[in-house]
Amino acid sequence: MSPVLDIAGLVKTFGGLTATDHVSLTVDTGEIHALIGPNGAGKSTLINQICGEIIPNAGQIHLAGRDVTRLPPAGRVALGLGRTFQITSLLDDMTVRENLGLAIQAREGGNFRIFDRAAKRNEVWDEADSVLAGSALSARAGVKVADLAHGEKKQLELLMALSQRPRVLLLDEPMAGLGHVESQQMIEALNAARGECAMLLVEHDMEAVFALADRISVLVYGRIIAAGTAEEIRANPAVREAYLGEEDA
Amino acid sequence: MKRDNLVLLAVLILLALVPFAAEFTGQSSWTKLVGQALIYGMAAASLNFILGYGGMVSFGHAAFFGIGGYVVGILYHHFDAGTAFLGIIPGTDQMLVTLPAAVLVAGLAAALVGALSLRTGGVQFIMITLAFAQMFFFLFISLKTYGGEDGIMVRRTNALPGLNMKDKATLYWVVLAFAAAYYLFLRRLVRSSFGQIIAGIRQNERRMAAMGISTLRYKLYAFILSGMGAGLAGALMVNFLRFASPDMMHWTRSGELMVMVILGGVGTLAGPFIGAGALFTLETTLARYTEHWMLPVGILLLVVVLTSKGGLMALIAKLKGGAK
DSSP states (O other): OOOSEEEEEEEEEETTEEEEEEEEEEEOTTOEEEEEOOTTSSHHHHHHHHHTSSOOSEEEEEETTEEOTTOOHHHHHHTTEEEEOSSOOOOTTSBHHHHHHHHHHHHHOOTTOSSSOGGGOHHHHHHHHHHHHTSTTGGGTTSBGGGSOHHHHHHHHHHHHHHTOOSEEEEEOTTTTOOHHHHHHHHHHHHHGGGTOEEEEEOSOHHHHHHHOSEEEEEETTEEEEEEOHHHHHHOHHHIIIIIHHHHO | OHHHHHHHHHHHHHHHTHHHHHHHHTOTHHHHHHHHHHHHHHHHHHHHIIIIITOOOOSOTHHHHHHHHHHHHHHHHHHHHTOEETTTEEOOOBHHHHHHHHHHHHHHHHHHHHHHHTTSOHHHHHHHHHHHHHHHHHHHHHOGGGTGGGOEEOSSOOBOTTSOTTSHHHHHHHHHHHHHHHHHHHHHHHHSHHHHHHHHHHHOHHHHHHTTOOHHHHHHHHHHHHHHHHHHHHHHHHHHHTEEOGGGGOHHHHHHHHHHHHHHOTTOSSHHHHHHHHHHHHHHHHHTTOSOTHHHHHHHHHHHHHHSTTHHHHHHHHHHHHHO
């Protein structure tokens, strides 16, 4: 079976700096593949190439069997790519419910209609309400996003990304800035979403990575230096030196 | 919601009574002033849709206002001379033809400008829209057939079946009807599926793209709709003043429209109309005392912007809150 996301020989340079150096990795259906690496390893650059915000200098990205290397971001979303942002990126003037509703509306289409009433699209709002009811944000539906706590924003972003029903979800440091309890909540939420889509998880929080990941790739200076299961990565001396050791020190 | 409609109805009734009030008090210029303010309000409201709701700061909006006006002027010119535009399109003085034509042509111009400028953002977008507006301005100045710098006199207002458009009050009511209809159209628009997407793009374009929205297409569509609104306002203005001139699309006019939006309240439905009324009233009142009326207007704008984030609409909301 072919992987849902297949990255082969990706290269991206900024001037003299090679931010992505012949990176290849795959994400299989239903898998959580974690991408770890120290700051400046080029993780965000890689994510942005997969999303289509940055076009690589060389290499290919296949999404669900289609070459999307030069497709604009919206086209990739249509093929089943979802994402969350490292720094939460939401619609700050709108409420939690409105944010989720707009995400569902975006998926449903019919968005060039100028004479309908967005507030009366019942299928959209019913779904938003039922998703919220089963989430950690059930009591916060009417709160403006600007007034949410950081952890709540992260949760909302995940709900919005999942509401797109992606085939593969790119998670750019979902644990960043979360306290211990919030991190546990996020790990639970991601675990619960495991059946819904494959995930590429970029994360610093090793506890979360080892709890969630089926496979782990380690990115250092734009290059993948190791890949394998959690056990293999833990035991890999090069990884310990380049990354895990640093954290301990 | 219901209260909003009641307020709207009350304002419409008051506005409809203006010609009677003007006659009663002998201030016949009132009708003309309020009519013009309404038309500017429409133009400002059309700008506000992309500026306030969509976050696209266009500094060339007067171009579409002027183009709409020139469509009426040029069609009248050919009607009057018994010739045809480009030798193909005959002139006309029928408002039911000239207005849709003006809206269509302004929309096409907006499609052109939008397609070439919306890829940029921020200051670049402001400058490119300004540059396009200046190109249109100089284009129309160079058209000697249509009066060059002097513009086109439209000796008679366009005809509308069943109405005596020579009557100042009738013409005013027609303008009022268009302004009211346009207000209701915009109200629907911002609450529609499309309006919500546009509001989302203003707040976070990157997020909307991540949700699969091709933001450029939506922005272009909004830009065209907005340009069409400005074209309608321009066409009405030429009918109202019976005169089309390049001044309609001068860059200071674009600036005035922006001032109206900011003064009245960015991203509000009634704001641009209130802003247009306020600016127009100030302009005409102050111009009686000094030709440097821009100075006090500028100071007032500063005060409004600095003291109430959200213009006069926010001030009204604040006063209402204080009264409770």
